[in-house]
Amino acid sequence: MALPPAKQIQEKLFSRNVRIFYSESKKPNKAMKDTLAEQPQNFWYFNNGITILSEKVTLLKEDKKIILKNPQIINGCQTISTIGENRPSDSCLFAKIVEIGDSLINQELIDGIIEANNRQTPVDERMLKSNHPLQVRLQRHLETLGYYFERKEGQFREERAKSSRINALKCVKNIDLIKCNLAIIKLPHTSHAHEDDLFSSHFSDVFKDKKTPLDYLIPYIIWDYISRIGKNYRGEKRKRFHKLASFHVLRVIYDHCSDLNNNLKLNELFKKLNSKSFEFNESPVKQLFDIIYKKYEKSKFVDVDSGQRDFFKHKDTYKVVSESVPAYLKREIENLFEN
Template identity: 30%
Template sequence: MGLNDVILLETMLEQDRRRSAPNMDPTQHHTFFVAKHYLRQNFSLGHDDLLSGIVDGEGDCGIDAIHLFANSMCVRDDTPLGMLGRRTRLELVITQTKNTAGFTEPPIDKLLVSLPKLLTFGRDEATLAQSANPRLIEVTRRFLETYRALELPELQINVVFAALRAQEVHPGIQRKAKELEHCLSQLFAACEPQVRFLGAVEISNLARHATSITRKLILAENPISTDMEGGYVAVVRLADYEKFITGRSGELDSPLFEANVRDYEGETAVNQSIQDTLEQPDPAEDFWWLNNGVTIVAEKVQPANKMLELKSPQIVNGLQTSWEIYKRRSSNSSTDRRSVLVKVIEAQDNAARERIIRATNSQTAFGPSTLRATDQVQRHIEEYLGSKGLYYERRRRYYFNQGMPVDKIVSIDQMGQAVLSILVQTPHIARSSPSKIFDPGIYEKVFAPDRELPTYYACVKILRAAGDFLVVDGGIGIVEDFQYHLAMLLGMVLTGHEQPEPRDVASLAEADFSTGVARELLRLIQAEYERANRSKRVLLLDKLAKDAFVTEHVLQRGREFLHGTTQTAAPTQRRASRHRERSKGF
């Protein structure tokens, strides 16, 4: 590797920062860039997932980013684990990025000390909180709880050291890496640890390598198509279908099923019947005679004899059948010549794709975001936010995959969290269970179809303003644990109402906010966190942020502040003036 490789990577980094993260600190962008391009090769994650794993800053224990995946799917707070079943492939990816010309021993030594403390069951989190930041503690706790909850998971831990100007790895560093791998093996006997070093060439190659979004489906016979272009019906050998739905390491490829509105339902009577049919074949009957089959939607379908090449395929119906076919891998199926019926539909237009998803799942109660994304209110929000220069992702990763600036992308989950915090005043739910916005009864409150569209824009603006303030005031590690409560109080104070109405919030769409009032409100929240800790002995911020008891008391402090009855509150007239101050940072 020569000087040119380093220069080319520096150019690539600067171009990516200007395009996808213009407001991100350059050092943080280095971590973001490396994590994005390393992870996207093998895992399914959106911009929210990617940003949630960045823990760089005070108390990072030598870790810049840490992400958890199950069957290639990013695991967050309320990710459903029940659908993963046995033999789940669980992967923890730890990343450290430095703008240096080489790799040194101290970063590895730091992880040799930190990881046994972070990745040990029964760890003392109160003691850990003295040296580790809240986000790092939460992600590693999630990993331990997920590993314990899954049945017979396969565990892989990857540690990635990236040096943006490195040319080679010294043999002494390689030996040190072996120590770290041995350390991880001692922590988890069944673990497959791997330490990897990325220099300028390796990082550049990852960035240049386009993520494959094309898959081949091998057919038993030539497909049948109608006069209408883009629709095919075919039968696929069970073994070939298994290969199609299986990931690189033998796990079920979860991203293929993101548009399916149901999770795997387990040992139901219907699924047991499918199992019995698969395990006890009747030589006089083919499997597809007895099963409704599978529906796949793709952006483009290219037939070639007994094969279909699919661009961005999604299995929109047939998850239960797919799971049972996948589970049969444990049996000897090499001589099984049976097939499954597969419908493949080319739908280049988003609206057409959504109609197919809705129609093929009409028997299922609404709930997951993939189905709600077709609602008219979601389309209207996308159009309105687009007029404000924001990209509203009704579909996960839609704009992220197009390379749009991450600070301009608003996910449907983040919108729900903003409304839950500011209008519904349940920031603890926004923090702990954002997917609840899709539950019947809650969804209608969050996404009321007759609500003024500026309300949604204002909610996101307030939530993000709260996050921006927290980054400046205390670093990225505290943002998630205070952001939702702070947004709730800002909504109250800026509208002047204890329970803001949508029209009150909508009036804030073009408002500017003051860092002064945000700082006062943050002190109120911190005081309530401390009080809750004294009464409930819950020290960890993320647990306090998810506690309804804390929300109740923060709300009361907010009401007192609003009416000028708290000791820390300034006189009403002075506060009202500060609310109107303009500040570059908020």
């Protein structure tokens, strides 16, 4: 039987592993390499081992073999990679094998096992949620629209190095997408929550079964336009300001542009935003940045030590900003995508 290349086997084995894109220069890897080189017989004692999920486990006692159906290594990517690079001849490794049955039926159980295994050592919430079915599905759908949805840190860099098709896509980091969607679902100050809170407390606010890919993507595309306009506006005086203010600008635009809240127009709007001939009207965006900056300078929410971030994390900031948007500017925003 012809086997696929080793690299393909490795990618399939580790596709559920939240740590797969960790840099090879991380300290645990160096420690493992040192043990394998200097004390290979002690590797069993110094390493936590690996965890393997399998839909079916068959034990062949006479042959001393174990047959695994659709195996997935969910914890131990660094260990396996390091062993593969160093090829020790006198080392043993502990492996825990969990029979999970049909992976499509038992997805909730699988997610629970992955989270439990990876909480024993520091893994942030973004990584723990990286294999959530809604994120995996969104990644697949966005590729058909010309975007690469990065579920794991460094994933896009890793994938585009192997594929010219991936290299042609525009990268959307899940951390940015969740912030944009939170700004319009709840209030903009929630977009400034700690990253762990975004993926633990607010993940279910953003990711829903009933949402379409464009429901997620269009807020991100508009936010990206806003961020680029803000970055090039008013220079050094507002060096960090545009990034913090961009989510409030996005929310104002969503509140006053009816096209963005009309599902029947999302396909047409997506085509327009991605057209080479489309020119985003910068004037309303710049005016909104000016309004927000003036409110920031006069704000009673600002603490001397925490400054801008304190202002944008305050729950009442958006109310102050939205009440300051004049009627003529609201009309401009309503027609923002009419050109």
